[in-house]
Amino acid sequence: MEEMEVLCHDSKQLKLKFLKNKNMMMLTIKKYRLIVLMIAFSVFFTACKKGWTDHNAVTDPNLNINLYQAIKQYSGTSVFTSLLEKTGYDKILASSKSYTVWVPSDSALANLPASITGDTAKLKKFVANHIANGPVQKSDTTQKRIPVLSGKYINISTTQFDSATIISPNQYASNGIFYKVDKYVPVIDNCWDWLNNSTTVTNSKTFLLSLNYNYFDSTKGVQIGVDPNTGLPVYQAGTGITVRNKFLDNVMDISDEKSEYTFIVLNDGSYTTELTKLTPWFKTSTTDSTNTLAGSWLVKDLAFKGSYSAAKLPDTLISQYGVKVPVDKTKITASYKTSNGWVHVMSQVNFNLTYKFPPLIIQGETPTSFAADRTAQTFYRARWDSVNNRGFNDILMQNYSYASYWINYLVKNVNSMRYNAYWVAINDIQTTPLWTQRLAVDSTTTTGNFAYVTVAYKNYTEVSLGQITIPRFKNINLYVVGANTSSSSGGGTSISLDYIKLVPAF
């Protein structure tokens, strides 16, 4: 005799003894017994539950409640729970998306300032500053800076949420995870907002904000029609205009929350000092434009990638323009932590002028114009300098049959200062005859300081050409002028140029 376990998924599994052996069957079958058996079968089976109920049963009580309920139930989180309810985030945490919440403990929130609790908008942002989309695992070391619902980004580690330390990790609910932390993380300004809200640094602020401009953003404009003539969209007047800033556009977007920055702001006195230093080299027709140019030149090297607190500042920072900025920590008058890095207010920054004003190098192979079309006689070469072991590109013109032929180079934004001029002009093709050529500034005919210079055979070194003074901050035209003869016999009239170098002579 054997027992056959009847298939049933009820936890209280009944067992039905089914007599299978023929002899037993013969002895035990009596009238109606099988009927009773079958009725018992039916009743018993209909009592069974479907296997799915067991398989799908959420056995973990945590998964039966949503994040809001889980936080509410958790001990020592009642203050934050009430804040959630007050701001409506309880409904968001109960909704069908997953979140991660860093819940400041009751004791941490005990001293929450009234400036936050009293202002609904601020409070909302404060609560949102502790909530992130999707599950954020404590063990996940690939994420160091995560976006939270306030729009800010928060630095996290396996133990920290910004400056707060995780006390109870890995609490979970059906739609996310929460951590209990020992501090709250207030919503603070980013570097740019700090400047906007600053009341202490007038000069820097005034100048940087003066770089604001209006920009039409078509994605934000309300389209009201299409111009029948051009086919272009027509936007409702006054829409789509946004304010942008040239500093943020061109130097560094320190309003960006995703990354971290260190922003040095010069205090009013030092801003004036530094600006005064720079103005002679930005002489223009108006004082305003001079100040704007000099100011731009000043601030372009004051924003850096990476977050450096005052204690962690190195002695030299390198701006994205390659300018070495020496940092004298004793000159820091104040430091501010922002949501995306640090702002340091300094009373002095001693720029190294050789870095601030690097030499101007004009490559020979990038001419602006020519005296005449001599395409067939123009060679843009890639050659090897066997003396200095470097490859170089240059321009070489031969047999162009044109007296005082010239090649023009436009050099933009040349400071109003004195420059020593050098060139590298290479003749690696003929020992004889050697040709002559000269440099000219703003005019091909005025000889000025520059006389004809013979281009020696295989001279790869810089040749000093003389000095030039630029009276005003402007664009200048440089010319390389060939010999004043139209004869082209034997390559005696040629022009070559690797580069021209203008080195500031302060």
Place this chain on the structure above:
Amino acid sequence: MLVPIKIIPCVMLAAAVFTADSLYAQVQKATGGKNTSKDNSITANALTVSGTIKDAATGKPLPTINISVVNFSAALTDEKGNFTIKIPNKSATLKVEGEGFQTKEIPLKGQKTIVASLYEESYNSIYDNVKLPNGDKLGSQTVYAATSIYTDGNWGRNNETADGFLQGKASGLNATMRSGTPNAGAYLALRGINSLYANNQPLIVVDGAIFDINDYGTSVIANHYTNALATIDPKDIENITVLKDGSATYGTKGANGVIIITTNHAKQLATKIDFAAYAGINYAPADLPVMKAADYRVYLSDVLKTRGWTDAQIQAQPYMNDNTSNADYYRYHNETNWQDQVLANTPTNNYYLKVTGGDNIAKYALSMGYMQGNGITKSTSLKKYSVRFNSDLNISKRLTAATNLSFTYYEHNLKDQGLTPKTNPVYLALVKAPFLPINQIDDKGVVSPNIADTDTFGVSNPSAVIANMIDNSKSYRFYGTVSFKYKLTNSINIGTLLGLTFDKTREQRFVPRKGVANDTLANAIADSRMAGSVKRLNALYNETYFEFAKKYNYTSDLNIRAGLRFLNSSNEQDIALGYNSATDDFISVGTGVTSLRKVMGDIGKYTWLNYYASVDYAFKNRYFLSANVAVDGSSRFGPDAVQGIKIGGNSFAVMPSVAAGWLISSEKFLADNKFIDVLKLRASLSKTGNDDIGNYTYKQSYVAQNLLGVQGLVRGNIANPALQWEDNTKFNIGADVAILNERLNFSIDYYNNKTNKMLVFETLPSASGFSTVVNNSGAMKTTGIDFNVNARIINKKSLKLDAGVILMLYRNKVTSLPADIVTNYGGASMLSTVGSSGAVFYGYQTRGVFATDADASTAALTKKSANGTMVGYGAGDVRFVDVNGDHIIDDKDKVQIGNPNPDFTGAFTSKLTYKSFSLDVLFTFSKGNKIYNGIRANLEAQSDADNQLLSVNNRWRTQGQVTNMPKATWGDPMGNSSFSDRWIEDGSFLRLKTISANYNLPLKSTYLVKYISFYVTGNNLLTFTKYLGYDPEFYSAETMFARGVDVGLEPNYKSVIGGIRIGL
């Protein structure tokens, strides 16, 4: 279950020895006593015996019952049920027959007065006629394990195909419903498995000729099976005999047993008209518990987080934006139950008319059927028309003829099934995001009548597949046999039978571009897809035979039959594929882009020749001996086959068999026994074969090959001229018992089938240029026990209750293979290796999920990532079992994780008759078979944006969480959803397959209407199972390697059908 198996063979063996000895002794005695037998018969002439025949239910005497001693004497009972009849000797056997009653044999055993009782004709009796290849035999006299099923018109269960009808009807026959698709029928397996690569279904013989049930070629409709047995209406079937051994005369076609189907012929000359009409409802299955929009969105935000998208990218998705003024809001904030969109309750109806009658010269049975039924998948339907004309002709006194002509045509509108994730509507309904709408929605939330297109996740719209995709199959089969029999002398007949099969299936498929995800071809993107296919099967069958039957001295019967069978079969399939028609209105292949059109096909022809001879000898109706031999030739056999004989350069298989039976209950020493009615021991040993080795496999073939734009032919295989049939040796020992005045009948059989020369695709060294060669280098064996019992529990005139149990079990074991075989199907891996059952699930073992990183680093398991580096498992990953201890989870850690073979299967049947009311109940069950739930594996994979099961809510979320559901990770880099024991489920089930109630309206016999019956039948009303899919019963594909792999076919469904039957 292991214990009984081991004990039973010992008992059986002992019995076999005993039987054989006594048989031998009896034969000796018989020959020794030959001289005196004549005297016996002379004195016997004076012998008479008298007795009374009663009704078994009421105990009242039965008049006009025919009593006979075959070929000797006959008598009728009088009104008191008494009779007197002459008998040839004291040990003769009386045959008792009567209109409306069972046929019975009564061995006299020296008794002078007989009291016997008869059950009604439909009683499931051990004496029932069995239709064997050599002719009819009473069940009490057969030496084979054969089950004879009288369908009795099958009026209650009218919605079945012939194969589905066989469920729970015969022990040893495992009929597994392929799917719930109408017409799909059941996969038939007689006594387990005999082959890995060759056919495992029994040979079907209908009206004397071989009925080819193979689905040749491939369907252009995904996972569609064209079931030839669906062309036989079960209402046309008179008898089905399931022959588990004794199939040796069919030679190399008999390895899997034989099912002999006999269709209705007219029994009476009077004209009889039966008409039946039915209508019913098919019920869509219960929804699988997939996530609703809220849970799904939480899952989605979890899984997208692991995709490498930034928070901003995720929040920018329209479905994450809950602002109602957002333009996409209404398109991504819905709650759609997609399963409701594809599954529905549908109506079904059918009509049937049968006319029988005739005269002395010709009798006919004409039947016509029409059925119309919709599947539970929306917009699927089946229309079937069938007609049959059977006749019996007495052409002359000696020459008789019979015809069985049938024609069935059906039109089937289908949908893709199985793992076709872009076009299977049911699968799509499970994975489609629930927040998406069915129809297009504009920015203001106004719903358009147009169906929404493929969604942002690249998932097709199930409603588009339902509405606009075409999967259409039209099929017909003409199947006819004509037979002639000439009576040469009283003991000699010669006969011939001609069978013809014409079968054609035409399929059309169209996948629209709108709403269905694109496919990628080798050199194009396929938006709309068209396909057409035509399949043909023509078969010619002939059997010509010589029969000799004689009785000697009324003590011994000799039957000899010899003949030859010939089968010529050819099949052809032509497929055309087209892509990218101009618009979704152009649906035929020709409208596709010319350069993408593809045409292919398949052709197969073979001839089979079978010479057979069989001798049946019965002595004193107690001792039975049968010996057969078949000599088989086939165009499929290689000329250098190792086994068999050579005739004219061809290989012929020689298949002998011998069987013996001893009817112990007819022995004199049991004469006084009133307890045992029938006790018969049987044993058989036979050699059969399986010729399903491919039509041209042994030959050398060439295939077309393109190299740098140059076309040429290259070798396609390595020829194996020694390729032969699979050799199958069957040993069977069994007993048939009836006791307590036939109130309790049972049979038990033990069998042992050994397959030698089993077909194997042997792996070749790569230097050969081929991956495999086909060889007869495997072997397997299957042993098992079949048991069935039928009991009349209540036997009153107006109240009768029958109950029966069928129980069968088998154990399969591969005994020889050149190398382990690992096959993949539907996401599952199967291992066939020596010492275990063929094709068992082979994958990783799991032990839950790592709760913390600390747990994971303690286990220190690693996995080779896609770029070749070793990656450690972390918290939330599945803890796979590192079987070989090398801390690397790879193929070497795979083990056998489940056996798709059941521990046992069977059925409970019960029939309750109360006056004019009757109730039939059939339960089927399977115990211990394992199923790979491929659908659940996809719905718990957590690797993409597909909707998941509710169980995924239990997924690992954070450190320390103890759960068995791993974390959601996009792309599943750690293989958490690999084929493992996570998806292996217990497929055991107990199912109320059918419950059918019938009420016969009592009518006075003078009415024109002979009878009116009402039926109500419920199918699959109750299923008890732990299995988590739609349904635990399915057969995904016609191969060993697909067993137990749930790829998501249409599930079996509940249905209720009511009908009326009228007889005129």
